[in-house]
Amino acid sequence: MNFEYSETQNMVAQSIRDFAEKNIRPHIMEWDEAQIFPVDLFKKLGEMGFMGVLVPEELGGSGLGYHEYITIIEEISKVDPSIGLSVAAHNSLCTNHILTFGNDEQKKKWIPKLASGEHIGAWGLTEHNTGSDAGGMNTTAIKDGDHWIINGAKNFITHAISGDISVVIVRTGEKGDSKGMTAFVFEKGMSGFTSGKKENKLGMRASETAELIFDNCRIPDANRLGEVGQGFIQSMKILDGGRISIGALSLGIAKGAYEAALKYSKERHQFGKAISEFQGISFKLADMATEIEASELLIHKAAYLKQQNKPVTTAGAMAKMYASEMCCKVANEAIQIHGGYGYTKDFPVEKFYRDAKLCTIGEGTTEIQKVVISRNLLRE
Numbered sequence: 011m012n013f014e015y016s017e018t019q020n021m022v023a024q025s026i027r028d029f030a031e032k033n034i035r036p037h038i039m040e041w042d043e044a045q046i047f048p049v050d051l052f053k054k055l056g057e058m059g060f061m062g063v064l065v066p067e068e069l070g071g072s073g074l075g076y077h078e079y080i081t082i083i084e085e086i087s088k089v090d091p092s093i094g095l096s097v098a099a100h101n102s103l104c105t106n107h108i109l110t111f112g113n114d115e116q117k118k119k120w121i122p123k124l125a126s127g128e129h130i131g132a133w134g135l136t137e138h139n140t141g142s143d144a145g146g147m148n149t150t151a152i153k154d155g156d157h158w159i160i161n162g163a164k165n166f167i168t169h170a171i172s173g174d175i176s177v178v179i180v181r182t183g184e185k186g187d188s189k190g191m192t193a194f195v196f197e198k199g200m201s202g203f204t205s206g207k208k209e210n211k212l213g214m215r216a217s218e219t220a221e222l223i224f225d226n227c228r229i230p231d232a233n234r235l236g237e238v239g240q241g242f243i244q245s246m247k248i249l250d251g252g253r254i255s256i257g258a259l260s261l262g263i264a265k266g267a268y269e270a271a272l273k274y275s276k277e278r279h280q281f282g283k284a285i286s287e288f289q290g291i292s293f294k295l296a297d298m299a300t301e302i303e304a305s306e307l308l309i310h311k312a313a314y315l316k317q318q319n320k321p322v323t324t325a326g327a328m329a330k331m332y333a334s335e336m337c338c339k340v341a342n343e344a345i346q347i348h349g350g351y352g353y354t355k356d357f358p359v360e361k362f363y364r365d366a367k368l369c370t371i372g373e374g375t376t377e378i379q380k381v382v383i384s385r386n387l388l389r390e
Contacts, residue, residue: 056127
């Protein structure tokens with residue numbers, strides 16, 4: 011096992027680190043407090059190749075692997091997790107769904123603009139009353155000649171307002187039937203396809219979250235991804251990669267909070283010495299660093315399996331579950347180390363604390379991950 015970053019990973023890490031310091035850090039609180047989704051930033055990220063990380067070069071992407079992808083999400087999230095979340099959703103959900111299940115014509119039509127950042131991607135599975143019970147979705151597609159008529163709504167959708175391309179899973183069969191759902195690609199401006207209420211969130215406020223609404227939206231059958239009835243099965247495979255994304259996001263948050271706490275503990279003096287010299291603080295730092303290291307290993311193991319096209323469901327769920335819980339703990343401890351200052355917006359740890367909580371919810375809650383892991387273990 012090789013634990014060293016490859017030369018490519020090191021180059022990618024330095025490139026995105028420099029980009030984030032110049033283009034993201036100066037605007038963090040402005041975007042957060044006003045809930046601004048900085049569309050122009052994502053165009054710049056596209057120019058750098060970070061909006062098509064896993065896309066082959068012949069389709070306009072960077073042609074990188076999952077280890078490099080984790081590095082990119084981690085480094086962005088150390089600065090602003092909400093931007094890391096949006097980059098992850100664009101890459102691993104929308105773009106990757108088309109890349110994995112689209113035919114050649116569909117890939118050539120949509121992937122290059124997604125990979126360049128010219129178009130921003132969204133992905134819709136969740137609905138208001140279904141949550142993780144995707145089989146109970148109410149958004150339906152009825153066949154009408156060479157078209158489908160879509161009615162319903164999706165919620166908690168990243169980039170629902172600003173997204174140009176949306177991959178959405180809708181019901182084409184009976185409720186509860188895992189083969190009764192189908193994926194379609196929707197383009198912004200289609201008649202009957204609009205966005206709804208933007209969520210006013212606790213954290214990740216610069217990452218846009220809103221509704222997608224379908225009111226007799228007429229979509230050609232050519233926009234269908236894969237076979238009718240394969241939407242749910244496709245989604246589960248896409249979510250395997252999505253869990254790795256949330257793991258990388260969690261890792262970045264934890265490292266950002268830890269580094270801020272470590273720095274503060276060396277600068278803050280009490281009773282004549284830096285607070286880092288007190289065991290109460292140094293032991294916290296030791297626990298934080300150890301759990302970050304353990305999470306990183308789990309995430310890169312899942313990435314290795316994904317890269318090798320090996321089963322990754324269990325490893326991905328483990329990585330996502332552990333890393334997301336870990337980042338909440340690390341962010342909490344970072345505030346404790348800062349004391350009263352950690353509760354103010356003058357220091358970055360309060361934002362890491364707010365942003366971290368989403369990681370235990372997005373791509374399935376901690377409890378859902380335990381269900382996934384236990385079922386697979388018992389099946390094996």
